[in-house]
């Protein structure tokens with residue numbers, strides 16, 4: 001029986017492979033995969049997908065384990081076991097926009113890739129807003145007049161700064177997380193534990209190399 005692991009491609013991919021390498025996994029087959037999406041070794045089947053799809057594959061038991069941004073877990077609330085925090089993919093969720101002294105007049109329009117997070121943020125404030133869902137480059141929305149402000153991820157702040165926008169409020173902090181399928185956690189426990197222990201940031205990095 002092999003352990004099936006879903007990894008997030010894109011921004012988290014390189015940091016994730018670096019981390020696994022530091023934790024003594026031989027990630028060469030993953031680095032050399034080219035356009036191949038799924039790589040099988042003696043003990044593991046590893047595939048790459050977009051963050052939200054990683055959560056879906058783990059929720060449905062196709063993958064036993066996944067590595068995904070906490071922003072995805074907060075936004076989509078998949079029914080998975082949220083196992084451990086990892087020390088990469090560190091970012092914040094913020095309300096941002098064009099700097100202004102004046103209080104907004106009337107109902108604000110907020111552009112975001114994270115409508116659920118944005119909705120509960122404004123609900124908690126007791127402010128009613130109109131949400132516009134975008135799929136990327138959210139910073140464009142206030143510049144082009146589609147929205148007054150945005151709710152989006154900030155890491156270095158470069159994207160905001162270079163587009164003349166500022167953080168108005170930071171309200172969540174995220175990192176990458178290791179998640180598990182609930183039933184795999186019981187059925188494949190003995191297979192999973194060495195992997196989980198190896199990647200747990202609290203544990204000592206191992207010296208024995210295993211092929212991932």
Ligand SMILES: Nc1ncnc2c1ncn2[C@@H]1O[C@H](COP(=O)(O)OP(=O)(O)OP(=O)(O)O)[C@@H](O)[C@H]1O
Pocket residue numbers: 008009010011012050051068069070071072089090091136153154155156174175176
């Ligand atoms: N600027 C950032 N700094 C650090 N981590 C980030 C940043 N942006 C996103 N992330 C984290 O990386 C994960 C993957 O982000 P990425 O931008 O690759 O995916 P995406 O938003 O689905 O984009 P795409 O549509 O281009 O695939 C996010 O879920 C988040 O956890």
Ligand SMILES: O=P(O)(O)OC[C@H]1O[C@H](OP(=O)(O)OP(=O)(O)O)[C@H](O)[C@@H]1O
Pocket residue numbers: 011135136137138139152153154155156157158159160
């Ligand atoms: O604070 P920074 O370090 O500049 O990072 C923040 C940017 O990174 C993310 O976007 P991404 O690059 O993933 O592009 P996208 O918005 O098109 O998905 C996020 O949505 C911000 O735009």
